[in-house]
Structure formats: structure tokens, C-alpha cells
Amino acid sequence: MxxxxxxxxxxxxxxxxxxxxxxxxxxxxxxxxDGTIEQKQLWLACCTAHDFSYWQGxxxxxxxxxxxxxxxxxxxxxxxxxxxxxxxxxxxxxxxYFPTSxxxxxxxxxxxxxxxxxxxxxxxxxxxxxxDLLK
Numbered sequence: 001m002x003x004x005x006x007x008x009x010x011x012x013x014x015x016x017x018x019x020x021x022x023x024x025x026x027x028x029x030x031x032x033x034d035g036t037i038e039q040k041q042l043w044l045a046c047c048t049a050h051d052f053s054y055w056q057g058x059x060x061x062x063x064x065x066x067x068x069x070x071x072x073x074x075x076x077x078x079x080x081x082x083x084x085x086x087x088x089x090x091x092x093x094x095x096x097y098f099p100t101s102x103x104x105x106x107x108x109x110x111x112x113x114x115x116x117x118x119x120x121x122x123x124x125x126x127x128x129x130x131x132d133l134l135k
Contacts, residue, residue, distance in 0.1 A: 021107040021124050024132070026051040030102045032089060036079075043082070046073035054094060056125050057105025060114045067091060 026048045028034045035042030050073075053066035067090050074083035096104040096113045105112040117125070 019108060019121075021056070021121065021128070024052060024055050024107065024128055026055075027102065029086070030093070032086060043074045043077050043079060043086075046070055046077070049073065050090070051102075054102065054104055055107040056117065056121075057096065057108060057112055057115070059116050063094070063096075063104050063114070067094070 028044055028051075029047040032047075034040060034044040034047065047070070050066055050070040053062070053069070057063075067087055070090060071083045071087040074080075074086055093100070094102060094104050096111070099110045100106070103110075104114070
């Protein structure tokens with residue numbers, strides 16, 4: 001009986017331990033240019049912000065918001081047609097169901113799919129964000 005109780009307690013403690021997110025990385029605009037020929041990094045900041053959202057992942061609705069924010073950001077730098085093209089690309093290529101390095105939730109182990117962030121996971125992300133702001 002003690003053996004079974006010990007196994008149950010061990011399994012509960014393992015299940016309660018939150019997975020650790022990998023350090024944030026960004027590949028810019030993935031397989032897309034970071035800007036125009038004249039302005040090579042024109043929308044790179046938009047892609048980096050978008051990568052931060054994709055790195056942390058979350059729900060389907062949060063992905064929709066992140067993708068719309070990318071579109072708005074690129075349009076705001078004067079490239080509304082590029083913004084529409086990028087939106088199509090991220091909607092098709094950024095699915096959490098693909099084991100790519102740029103999928104939705106790529107900071108977590110694959111597969112994660114669509115999943116709301118737990119309070120513990122949000123705390124990890126905030127700690128990384130705050131640490132990066134101090135640099």
C-alpha cells in the first residue's frame with residue numbers, strides 16, 4: 001500500500017511541474033525577407049515581435065491576434081500589400097501542428113498545439129521578458 005501511495009504522489013508531483021520554456025530566439029521573418037532591397041530591415045521589428053508571440057504560444061485566438069498585429073505593423077511601415085502576403089504566409093506556415101522551428105508555441109517542446117498558458121508558464125515568460133528589458 002505504501003508503495004502505491006508513493007507512486008501516486010510521485011506521479012502527481014511530476015504532473016504538477018511546469019515545463020520550462022526554451023530561451024527566446026528569433027529568425028527574423030523566417031523564410032521571408034526582413035525588408036526591401038533599399039531598406040533591408042524595414043519590417044524586421046514587426047517579425048521579431050511576432051516571433052515573441054509565436055515563441056510563447058497560447059490559444060488559437062491569441063495566434064489570430066498575433067498574426068493581425070504583424071499585418072498591422074508591416075502595413076504601418078508603408079507596405080500594406082506585403083502585410084497581406086505575410087499574413088497569408090503565417091496563417092498557413094505557422095501552425096502548431098507542424099514540427100517547425102517557427103510554429104506557434106515553438107518555445108515549448110513539440111507537440112504543444114493550442115493551449116492556454118498556465119500561471120506558471122506566464123511567470124516564466126514574464127521573467128524572460130523582464131530580464132531582456134534589463135539588458
